[in-house]
Amino acid sequence: MSVLDSKIPPGPIESKWTRHKFESKLINPANRRKFEIIIVGSGLAGASAAATLGQLGYKVKCFCYQDSPRRAHSIAAQGGINAAKNYQNDGDSVHRLFYDTVKGGDFRSREANVHRLAEVSVDIIDQCVAQGVPFAREYGGMLANRSFGGAQVSRTFYARGQTGQQLLLGAYSALNTQIAAGNIEMFPRTEMLDLVVVEGQAKGIVTRDMTTGAIRSFAADCVLLATGGYGNVFYLSTNAKGCNATAIHRAYKKGAFMANPCFTQIHPTCIPQSGDYQSKLTLMSESLRNDGRVWVPKKKGDTRAAHEIPEEERDYYLERKYPSYGNLAPRDISSRSAKEACDAGRGVGPGGLGVYLDFADAIQRLGAETIKQRYGNLFDMYHQITGDSAYEGPMRIFPAVHYTMGGLWVDYDLMSNLPGLFVLGEANFSDHGANRLGASALMQGLADGYFVLPYTLGNYLVPQAGNRPSVDHPAFKQAEEEVRARTSTLLGIKGRRSVDSFHRELGLLLWDLCGMGRSEKSLKRALARIPTLRDEFWKNVNVSGQNEEMNQALEKAGRVADFLEFGELMCLDALERRESCGGHFREEYQTKDGEALRDDENFAHVAAWEFKGDRQPPVRNKEQLTFESVKLATRSYK
């Protein structure tokens, strides 16, 4: 087993970050130009890091698989971004945001990182406002706030139901200032297919140009991955179709540890699946739970239309079970409650896989116009997709895979155990524990990119000055050869099944066996079936066309091949974590009333998986979590 040093600075939690910033190594402006930095991903974390490092004078190369950096999936975040501004004078503070996030994560995140996140949250809002992000305003011109799940204060800043879009376009505009200044070279439609490690340090990547198929190496002083989460391992999720785990999985296979991959977030309010052809699921923002009430019929198998069910025959189950948080209970709890109701035969709509989110009371209280102002674009989207109007009847919603808290292991500097590899945003594991609170993903992505990494990077770079290898180094040649060999193997199989059919089968299997509920039995079944499916993939997949062209089937095939390995690791992690916490609900470990039962004595740690070879089982390393500022307690929202 390897020793994991999280490098948490000493001292009281409130001063760790201030102290660490002072103790971190600085690089003078003239010397920054000598360092080349690779950033993979152009979402909130990647774009904000690229812009900030470019502004500081580093030479940055930024890569994304999309045709433009503005299309990264951060763009789809709807509800908002948290910050401990306490503009509402309702008792918020850095400490409260910190506390809520640690508690919301069910005590499986790293305290010091979370406190830093809460501290810099306030600067993020200022920075975004300065960039011209059109946040919602009150009539007096001040910034408006709304509340979100898992909090009793209003600390969420928003721009209609398009907050992610506006923040990403802000970061994209900052990125553009640096592209225009010549500090950033942008590589759209370029996919990272391997990480290059030279003498134990991450020093470059191998990419495929998605237009020409050219395989090319890039060397740098360090590599930053900001490639998002792995939710698409489930096939159906709220992620964009192109989102994938290839970058982080390839890094894992080159020696970076994968932490807590079993921590996946199932979002409670998504539009239910309507058929087998469906390619993705669409989220309906959590902000809707500010005004919408969640309910199912009290009676099993009730097939009456919603409006025919009288008030006394409805079960507003979140309000009943969690009176103090009500409809704003955190995501893991809300999703599980929806599953419980559906499992008990009280779900609504086709197959009984749905619950109602009802705005009738809010419309009566505030008027349809106010509701339209708050959620107009979401109601339109719902109408577009389902053909139904949520102004006239309740929405029908169901949980769906949305976010992944697990990711590559990083220390306090956001550096992986593999020196020179930094991991930002959803791609790392550190801040959200076993469950992320709403409006905290945007906060973390921008915190890492704008305010954390630019300070911590120097600690690695300073002693590395002049240590950048050339792409002629044998490690690059070898990685390129491996990429070429893999690509030609995929193209040469010429089997009978499409890439999508394998992806769908894997996704369904994971949803059933490693989804909202998991058990030793289900996980062992998954672990038996995934290798068989993977073997079939490598014997029978059909990938058309050639490498030397735009080939979308080939792109997908490479990603699905990685998901077929990653999915297995996820199930293994879920099996070994013999407790329930946050989004990881092991059916064997629950309280009498069906709440998650944590085991702090044996599992208050991060599981960081170490790759040992394709035919060897990975090793489970541990980072013990200590809670000095927040007392370990049973999480209650009742």
Added chain:
Amino acid sequence: MNLHLKVWRQKSANAEGRLVDYEARNIPEDCSFLEMLDIVNEDLQAKGDEPIAFDHDCREGICGTCSLTINGIAHGPSATTTCQLYMRKFKEGETIYVEPFRARAFPVMRDLVTDRGSLDRCQQAGGYVTAAVGSAPDGNAIPVSKGKADLAMEAAACIGCGACVAACPNGSAMLFVGAKVAHLAYLPQGQPERDRRVLSMVRQMDKEGFGNCSNYYECEAVCPAEIPAIVITKLNREYAVASLKDTIGAA
């Protein structure tokens, strides 16, 4: 439902393209246009043919990646993005023409995929507020009236899909550029670079080969983000004032 498709196939940027006939069979009404193409592609691959290449990503109408001309209309008949167009909008047995976005500044790369990098370059020319990280004052130190904030948001909602360009007979990007110019011109943060921004973005727009606006309003009609054509008026006014100031050395 069953449909006849006439789809633009083009092997690469320099190859010649043509419309090819395909049959889309057993398409559920509730599936999206892109999911219909997924089904057609699965059939093609099962037969050993190459699937139709098309751009797409979020499939929820916000990333702006998807981009088809359907029966001659950018994004098709529902004034949404193509990913939010559902097959219930079509009739059984209908013939549907599927082509890439057509514009001089959007060269075709393969089949239905075009290169819209020209839009990024317009943004890089000045579609931002230069605000170094770390230099921002408190968010509430810059009050913005609700009316102005709402107008800015309306313009900022642009998803950058380029449908406005594809719909315009002149291939003009004035709705796209106008949206960014208006967004930042409405806000106090956008003032210091206001003149510079509009001059530079318009210069880049011309350089990329986008045409001029001659008031067809096709752009507004197809815009999935409902950007109003008034941003073009705003763009013209901003440009005129900035040009004048530039001539007298006050921009």
